[in-house]
Amino acid sequence: MKGTRLLAELNLRRTDARNTVPALVRDIDRHGAHRRRALQDRMGVLLAALAVPRPAAGGTRALVDAVITALHPLDPAKAWLMLGVLGGRLPVADDVVNVVRLARTDGPVAAIRPAIWSGPTPRVLDAGPFRPVEVISGAVLVDVDHTAKVDFATGIQRVTRESVRRWAGSHEVVFVGWHEDRPALRRLTPAEARRACWGGPAVADPDPGPILIPIDCRYLLPELATEPVRTGALLSLAQHSSNRLAVIGYDMCPITVPETCGPAMPAAFARNLAAVRYADAVATISEAAAVEYRGWAAMLPQIGIPGPLVTACVLPNEGAEVSEGALAAGADRLLVGGLPMVLVVGSHEPRKNHLAILHAAELLWRRGLAFSLTFIGGNSWSSDEFVHRLQALQLRGRPIESISAADDDLLFAGYRLARFTVFPSFNEGFGLPVVESIACGTPVITSDFGSMREITADGGALLVDPRDDHALAAAMHTLLTDDAELERLAKQARGRPVRTWDDYADQVWQILNPEGVGQ
Numbered sequence: 001m002k003g004t005r006l007l008a009e010l011n012l013r014r015t016d017a018r019n020t021v022p023a024l025v026r027d028i029d030r031h032g033a034h035r036r037r038a039l040q041d042r043m044g045v046l047l048a049a050l051a052v053p054r055p056a057a058g059g060t061r062a063l064v065d066a067v068i069t070a071l072h073p074l075d076p077a078k079a080w081l082m083l084g085v086l087g088g089r090l091p092v093a094d095d096v097v098n099v100v101r102l103a104r105t106d107g108p109v110a111a112i113r114p115a116i117w118s119g120p121t122p123r124v125l126d127a128g129p130f131r132p133v134e135v136i137s138g139a140v141l142v143d144v145d146h147t148a149k150v151d152f153a154t155g156i157q158r159v160t161r162e163s164v165r166r167w168a169g170s171h172e173v174v175f176v177g178w179h180e181d182r183p184a185l186r187r188l189t190p191a192e193a194r195r196a197c198w199g200g201p202a203v204a205d206p207d208p209g210p211i212l213i214p215i216d217c218r219y220l221l222p223e224l225a226t227e228p229v230r231t232g233a234l235l236s237l238a239q240h241s242s243n244r245l246a247v248i249g250y251d252m253c254p255i256t257v258p259e260t261c262g263p264a265m266p267a268a269f270a271r272n273l274a275a276v277r278y279a280d281a282v283a284t285i286s287e288a289a290a291v292e293y294r295g296w297a298a299m300l301p302q303i304g305i306p307g308p309l310v311t312a313c314v315l316p317n318e319g320a321e322v323s324e325g326a327l328a329a330g331a332d333r334l335l336v337g338g339l340p341m342v343l344v345v346g347s348h349e350p351r352k353n354h355l356a357i358l359h360a361a362e363l364l365w366r367r368g369l370a371f372s373l374t375f376i377g378g379n380s381w382s383s384d385e386f387v388h389r390l391q392a393l394q395l396r397g398r399p400i401e402s403i404s405a406a407d408d409d410l411l412f413a414g415y416r417l418a419r420f421t422v423f424p425s426f427n428e429g430f431g432l433p434v435v436e437s438i439a440c441g442t443p444v445i446t447s448d449f450g451s452m453r454e455i456t457a458d459g460g461a462l463l464v465d466p467r468d469d470h471a472l473a474a475a476m477h478t479l480l481t482d483d484a485e486l487e488r489l490a491k492q493a494r495g496r497p498v499r500t501w502d503d504y505a506d507q508v509w510q511i512l513n514p515e516g517v518g519q
Contacts, residue, residue: 019110021068025061028116036060038130039086039116043067046085049135049215050078067112074103074111076240084213084241085133086115089182090233096240134210136174140218140513141185142167145177145230147223148188148196151405154347155432156250157199159285159315160222163248165197166505171513173220176212183233185212214243220512221247226268231275238278246512247276249284249310251429251451252292253351260351260426262381279308283511287312288451289429313508315430316499317455319439320412330413336372336399340480343418343442344373345411345433346425348387348402349380353424353466358389358400360473365398369480372399376406376414415440420479420486424466428452434461438496443489445475459492 017023028039043063044054052070055062071078079099083091095114103111147160167173175188175196187210188196191203214237225231238245254261254269261269276282277300284290290312300307322330335341342361346352354375361373379387393400406414415421421437423446431452437444438460446452448463456463462479464471479486 018113019106021061021064021109024109024112024116025064028060028064031117034128034130035117038128042086042088042133045133045135046070046082049081049085049137049213064112068108071103071108071111074100074108076100077242079103079111080236080240081135081213081215081242082112083115085135086112088131088133088211089184090213091236092183092232093236093239096236131179131208132210133213135213135215136217137215138217139214140171140173140220141176141214142173142220142222143176143185143225144188144193144196144223146225148175148177148192149202151199151202155430156224158432159248159250161197161199162316162501163222163505163508166502167509168193168197170506171509178230179208179211182211183229185214186210187212215241217243218513218515219243219245221245223248224250224272225275226265226272228268228271231268231271234275235271235278238275245275245279246281246283246308247279248508248512249276249282249289249293249429251285251289251427252296253427253429255296256292257351257427260349262349277305277307281512281514282308282310283313283508284310285313285315285430286451286454287314288454311511313504313511314455314499315432315435316501316504317435317439317496318498318500319415319436320408322409322412322416326409327413327416330410331417333410334374334414334417339370339372339399340419341372341374341414341417342476342480343414343421343437344375344423345377345414345421345436346423347377347380348375348383350382351426352377353426354386355389356424356466356469356472357422358386358393359469360476361400362393362398363470363473364477364480367477369477371419371480374400374414374418375402376411377402378404412436412440415442418442420444420476420489422472422476423447423452424464424472425452426466431455438493439498441490441494443479443486443493445472445479458496460489460496462489 028036040060040063047054047066047070050070052066055066071082076096079096080091083095083099099111099114142164144160144164147157175193176185177188179186186208189206192206195203225234237243254266258266282293284293290310293310297307297310344357348354390400390402415437420443423431423434423444425431425447428451434444434446434452435455444461445464446456446461447466453463462475464475
């Protein structure tokens, strides 16, 4: 009896007057002229993407009939494409599942309706803009939306820029970003693409151009995506579309040490992982980061998802060259009298453990050691206590300062001018300041576990427990007073084999793009 009632309800829904072709055609034609033309144009784009000729005549009715025929049977990939093209935005996963179910229960018109607004007063909402939609097929898309917008250069931005500018020089790639007013991809302008590759000042707000809907593309994400709209769209793209996703994996700090991250970051990072679980490949920046990602990926078969292939692709350890002029300018800016300089590079977020450095330095100053302490890196979430303590030390006359932004000339001059650097982080996917310091021949004090132990295996570092302020102070005391030990570590640093950004960019490309698309 229950089954009969359910079947009757389904049959009633199938015969709903709104779920007929004439009703859908009527609703489309009742829209204002701009919206109606946009929908008709998008139906033509959809037909072309499905390799179906656009009807030469017959108006909206012929277009609707052709679309229904082309979409049958409606699978998730076709549903994703249909929602994207007709709706002018990348759909979320729930919408894709919903329209596939509607097609099976209420028929093809019911499945198309969610992509086409059909309210009671369509002409009132005819203002637009109704951006054109472009379907791109078989390309390698490189998403650098965030890197193209920001002025600063964190480790993630450095890796992204160094990688993608080399990819662009050797392969066919399309740089993409996101429309401001909707979850939709767009091509970056040449000026934006250059900024994504090289940094520099902000570019004028560009015309965003068409909405870009990819099919059968390789979608590469070299930066970290955490925005809710972006990650929701990427989840659906990876799970339901015909595109293939691959990413660079930096670390899992929001999962392993969430207390050291911003309050919103663990949830944001979880949204990122929800999309990445459907990726083909994750190229982590160290073996330590690969261990974290493989542990996460090992859980996915428990929910019926095979998970991505996780491969370690270790970052380079080369340093930038510094001219004599830049070195002299750096000395004039950074050095305090004849004091040896201790350098700390990195943002002041809790994970970097900069409060411990301040405490260790004060212990040594109270013992009478003479040195200056320089931080290069911007403030981050929960950096108020760091700023307060630093200012308190400055008021006591301690030779300490914090530089919020530095170009490469000043940064690498600082590495070369420092007696040693300090990087006692609680967790890192890699730790670029560690290898950059060593590449400049400057010893470093860093943490005795994870990626920091991994990347210093060839020497050049003193390893400490970052949770022990006195151990940190003892290591700093050693490198401030023991010239022989300092020179021993410096010699190790100078003798390390060099891995270049060219090496890295080529290897990570092969991991993320094994089929050779875009060669």
